[in-house]
Amino acid sequence: MSDSSRWVAALAARLRLLQSSFADELPETREKVLAEELEQALKTVTLGKRKECIEALAHEFPVPEPVETARESAPAAEPAELPDDPAALVDRLLSLVQTMTPEEIAAISLRLQNSALAPAGRTRSIEVPEELREHLKKLAPGRSLDETRALRILDVLIEFALNLDQLVWEVWKNVAAKSVIQREPGASGNLRKAVALYLTGDPEVSSDQIKQIIGKTRKLVSGLMAAMGTVGEIRSVKVLERLSPESIRKSAEADPGVFESIEKKCWRKYHAAFSELTGPIMEREILDAVKKYTEKLVLGPEVAETLEE
Numbered sequence: 001m002s003d004s005s006r007w008v009a010a011l012a013a014r015l016r017l018l019q020s021s022f023a024d025e026l027p028e029t030r031e032k033v034l035a036e037e038l039e040q041a042l043k044t045v046t047l048g049k050r051k052e053c054i055e056a057l058a059h060e061f062p063v064p065e066p067v068e069t070a071r072e073s074a075p076a077a078e079p080a081e082l083p084d085d086p087a088a089l090v091d092r093l094l095s096l097v098q099t100m101t102p103e104e105i106a107a108i109s110l111r112l113q114n115s116a117l118a119p120a121g122r123t124r125s126i127e128v129p130e131e132l133r134e135h136l137k138k139l140a141p142g143r144s145l146d147e148t149r150a151l152r153i154l155d156v157l158i159e160f161a162l163n164l165d166q167l168v169w170e171v172w173k174n175v176a177a178k179s180v181i182q183r184e185p186g187a188s189g190n191l192r193k194a195v196a197l198y199l200t201g202d203p204e205v206s207s208d209q210i211k212q213i214i215g216k217t218r219k220l221v222s223g224l225m226a227a228m229g230t231v232g233e234i235r236s237v238k239v240l241e242r243l244s245p246e247s248i249r250k251s252a253e254a255d256p257g258v259f260e261s262i263e264k265k266c267w268r269k270y271h272a273a274f275s276e277l278t279g280p281i282m283e284r285e286i287l288d289a290v291k292k293y294t295e296k297l298v299l300g301p302e303v304a305e306t307l308e309e
Contacts, residue, residue: 004053010099011041012060017104106148158195165191165217172220176291181220181298189213223294231289239282242273 015034022030045053097105128145136145169183183189191213197205241247245266251273252265295303 004049004056006099007041007045007053008056008060011038011057013096013099014041014101014104015061017100017107103148110148161214162192162195164221165214168217168221168224171224172294175224175287176294179291179295181295183216184213191217219298220294223297224290226297227290227293231286231293235286235289239277243270248273 014037019030019034022033025033042050042053093108097108100108128147132145132150136143172179172181186193188194188209191210194205194210194213198207198210248266248270249262252262252269255265255269
């Protein structure tokens with residue numbers, strides 16, 4: 001086959017598949033989808049070959065003659081019947097697979113799974129939870145769920161959630177290793193293990209348990225992000241207050257020593273206060289502030305105050 005022939009065969013297969021997949025949609029929607037597919041396919045063809053390819057493609061989709069013309073013309077030849085041998089039909093399908101895209105192959109596989117060919121005992125279609133239906137209504141009103149793409153984005157979101165869960169708990173361990181906010185032991189607190197059991201149908205892990213684990217991680221992420229945006233300003237104000245001339249002078253005036261000038265006392269107090277602002281001390285103070293602020297947001301003000309006492 002020439003490049004043009006392969007292009008026509010592949011495109012015709014995709015168009016038939018789309019036409020079948022959107023059979024239940026409005027004619028306008030189906031026509032738009034087919035037109036977009038054709039437009040994208042033509043972009044891969046040079047201008048000099050487009051006319052040839054379009055004409056060859058038109059032969060794949062002959063337009064039926066009007067009723068009046070058909071009556072006047074001679075009886076058309078009977079179309080060639082497809083072979084009755086199921087094995088031959090399977091061979092034909094497998095030969096077309098090489099010209100199909102991954103999306104088309106996935107759609108065909110789904111149709112086969114939903115047919116009588118599916119093994120007994122297997123679910124023929126995904127049961128869409130009501131919560132997902134509600135989310136879909138908000139994200140794409142009036143549109144139906146593409147199950148294949150739903151599974152693909154599920155894979156992306158699972159990987160994102162697992163990595164984020166691991167990262168935030170590692171960060172929290174470095175910030176506040178002795179905090180009361182900790183993961184639950186075992187699979188009940190480890191999102192990666194819980195998701196693995198849940199996806200494989202383990203009855204010991206329920207949807208509510210997954211929600212609880214994710215909810216705890218979400219609160220911790222929110223608390224840390226809020227703390228990062230607030231604690232820095234609070235700590236900088238306290239440091240400036242500690243080194244301000246007013247604070248230094250007030251502290252110096254409280255020191256005994258009649259024969260020592262106030263300027264000398266102030267300098268000694270400033271030197272002592274500045275020497276306390278070492279890197280490790282400042283880091284510990286900032287981490288303690290992040291810990292307290294996060295615990296306040298995650299546990300609530302009353303519980304956080306009890307912990308401080």
